[in-house]
Amino acid sequence: MASETNHKFLSKPLTVGIVGAAFSGGQPRGGVEQGPARLVEFGLIDQLKGLGWNVDFDEKFPTYEDFKPQTENKHKILKNVGHVASVTKSVAESVQKVVEKGHLALTLGGDHSLAMGTVGGSAAVHKDVGVIWVDAHADINTPLTTDTGNLHGCPVSFLMGLEGTKEVTELDWLKPCLAANRIVYIGLRDVDAPEKKILKDNKIKAFSMHDVDKHGIGKIVEMALEYLGRDKPIHLSFDVDALDPSVAPATGTPVRGGLTFREGHYICEALYETGNLVAVDIMEVNPMLGEQSYVLQTIQIGCSLARTAMGESLL
Ligand SMILES: NC(=[NH2+])NCCC[C@H](N)C(=O)O
Numbered sequence: 036m037a038s039e040t041n042h043k044f045l046s047k048p049l050t051v052g053i054v055g056a057a058f059s060g061g062q063p064r065g066g067v068e069q070g071p072a073r074l075v076e077f078g079l080i081d082q083l084k085g086l087g088w089n090v091d092f093d094e095k096f097p098t099y100e101d102f103k104p105q106t107e108n109k110h111k112i113l114k115n116v117g118h119v120a121s122v123t124k125s126v127a128e129s130v131q132k133v134v135e136k137g138h139l140a141l142t143l144g145g146d147h148s149l150a151m152g153t154v155g156g157s158a159a160v161h162k163d164v165g166v167i168w169v170d171a172h173a174d175i176n177t178p179l180t181t182d183t184g185n186l187h188g189c190p191v192s193f194l195m196g197l198e199g200t201k202e203v204t205e206l207d208w209l210k211p212c213l214a215a216n217r218i219v220y221i222g223l224r225d226v227d228a229p230e231k232k233i234l235k236d237n238k239i240k241a242f243s244m245h246d247v248d249k250h251g252i253g254k255i256v257e258m259a260l261e262y263l264g265r266d267k268p269i270h271l272s273f274d275v276d277a278l279d280p281s282v283a284p285a286t287g288t289p290v291r292g293g294l295t296f297r298e299g300h301y302i303c304e305a306l307y308e309t310g311n312l313v314a315v316d317i318m319e320v321n322p323m324l325g326e327q328s329y330v331l332q333t334i335q336i337g338c339s340l341a342r343t344a345m346g347e348s349l350l
């Protein structure tokens with residue numbers, strides 16, 4: 036059973052709506068689209084039921100192949116814009132429907148460009164949602180600053196409507212819905228130079244791994260919650276590459292020096308305890324990267340992060 040918590044924004048009986056987001060178009064490595072199926076195969080649905088949640092999940096989630104646009108990508112640097120745009124729009128609609136019902140939206144990725152949809156969907160219901168973005172990366176490149184052109188490095192700039200995003204007309208459906216003071220980062224350690232400038236210029240609250248080392252994860256989560264407001268709905272967007280590659284190796288852009296197993300799970304446990312979670316994303320699990328044992332380890336962690344964010348406790 037999930038531990039007792041006063042859920043402020045969810046209706047009873049507790050229900051989780053799972054959005055299987057089998058999509059890899061926001062980055063170049065194949066395999067991340069298999070994340071959701073592998074998490075489910077590993078038993079996630081029964082695990083969540085075991086915690087006492089009603090689970091709303093359609094096994095036949097879309098593969099998004101038919102979401103590919105007929106027209107060619109017209110952008111010089113940004114890759115795959117049309118496909119990312121139509122998929123994230125659909126994900127936003129799904130997440131919004133779940134959150135509107137007072138259910139917890141659990142999105143299984145897929146690459147992190149999907150967060151344009153997940154946060155777009157939760158912010159459509161809760162205008163004052165606070166996002167806790169757990170990641171090695173800031174994912175706040177704009178069309179003007181991205182080196183790689185991979186949209187999984189850009190979702191936050193689109194959610195905020197930063198410079199250069201409005202010109203990307205395919206993503207017109209996404210209206211700026213996230214103010215610079217409604218997000219807190221935890222775990223950063225691979226931030227591009229122009230992203231550092233964006234974080235500074237917009238005074239965005241960001242805790243790097245240096246800050247985690249300095250204060251300890253308990254204090255970091257306290258500060259994040261204090262900043263966003265203790266009575267506000269929370270959307271947790273968890274990129275598994277926030278964890279150290281020794282912990283979660285099967286992911287597309289691993290960076291050493293990351294969160295420990297416990298630090299990652301602590302974040303999920305502490306956010307569950309607030310009773311304020313309305314949405315959780317588990318992103319960038321790529322079962323095609325690395326040996327089977329490493330893949331299994333990463334899938335297990337995707338499941339345990341979700342479980343702890345939904346009330347699994349140690350005692
Ligand atoms: N969601 C992720 N894993 N993002 C990695 C982004 C890496 C790099 N900053 C880029 O813009 O491409």
Ligand SMILES: [Mn+2]
Binds near residue numbers: 172274276
């Ligand atoms: Mn990342």
Ligand SMILES: [Mn+2]
Binds near residue numbers: 170187274
């Ligand atoms: Mn990310």
